[in-house]
Amino acid sequence: MHQILSVKPVDLEGLQVRVTAPTAPGEHPVIVFSHGYGQSLDGYAPLTDFWATHGFAVVQPTHLDSRSIGLPPSDPRTPQIWRLRVRDVIRVLDSFGALDAVIPGTLDESRVAVAGHSWGAQTAGMLLGARAAGFDDNYRDPRVTAGVLLAATGRGGADLTEFAAGHFPFMSPDFSTLDIPALVVAGDKDQSALTATRGPDWFTDVYHDSPGAKALLTLHGAEHSLGGITGYGVTETTDENPALVAVVQQVSTAFLRGGAWPAVDPALGRLETR
Secondary structure (H helix, E strand, O other): OOOOOEEEEEEEEEEEEEEEEEEEOEEEEEEEEEEOOOOOOOOOOOHHHHHHOOOOOEEEEOOOOOOOOOOOOOOOHHHHHHHHHHHHHHHHHHHHHHHHHHOOOOOEEEEEEEEEEEEEHHHHHHHHOEEEEEOOOOOOOOOOOOOEEEOOOOOOHHHEOHHHHHHHHOOOOOOHHOOOOOEEEEEOOOOOOOOOOOOOOHHHHHHHHHEEEEEEEOOOOOOOOOOOOOOOOOOOOOOOOOHHHHHHHHHHHHHHOOOOOOOOOOOOOEEEEO
């Protein structure tokens, strides 16, 4: 296990990011993490710190929907945030030279993964090849070699509530083009208010519909925070369970390392692979 160093804020032409990496010398595989709605570069320490202590360099941008920015709904950029989020991640990928200067010799540009939670999972998924049905946007990035999708929203269309369909037209993902290897993580008690017809299985659609998804980790008793991945002691965690967080940590690290899958306690979850 490595000691780690975290530097924030790092400014990338107006995009604020955090870089967390091992203090050990040498280049480390990179994870670019896209946060969920309202979060920021300060969130998700249970994952980002764990990944860094296990040899990854983690870069966390703060997207425009963050509560720390407070963008009003009337701002003309608001309807475009779903696109701007993806472009934030692309800006990170384009800025490895500047980021490497923050903690010199840290980033291995040949080993890059994207990860995200909730809206961030949709953001990351588009870098892996997913599309938004009805839009021509194609953000698949060959620099990205793997992804971790945590509580990723499922199919849209008739599965969405009237409110979601009217306010989030981009939320009808086409996973058939997601062909970069990915791990999908879902909670079997995660009931979304965005779907009118589906239960927690909605969050597993990306695994069933995409050629790239290689594994599905279903956590027993987990709601949208998957046991508390968004932070230590945050009030939005409704399903606090450190044991579930530990499963996410261990399985995601094994996937990103390409090693053997860890055993998952059947009382905590189920791991499917293909």
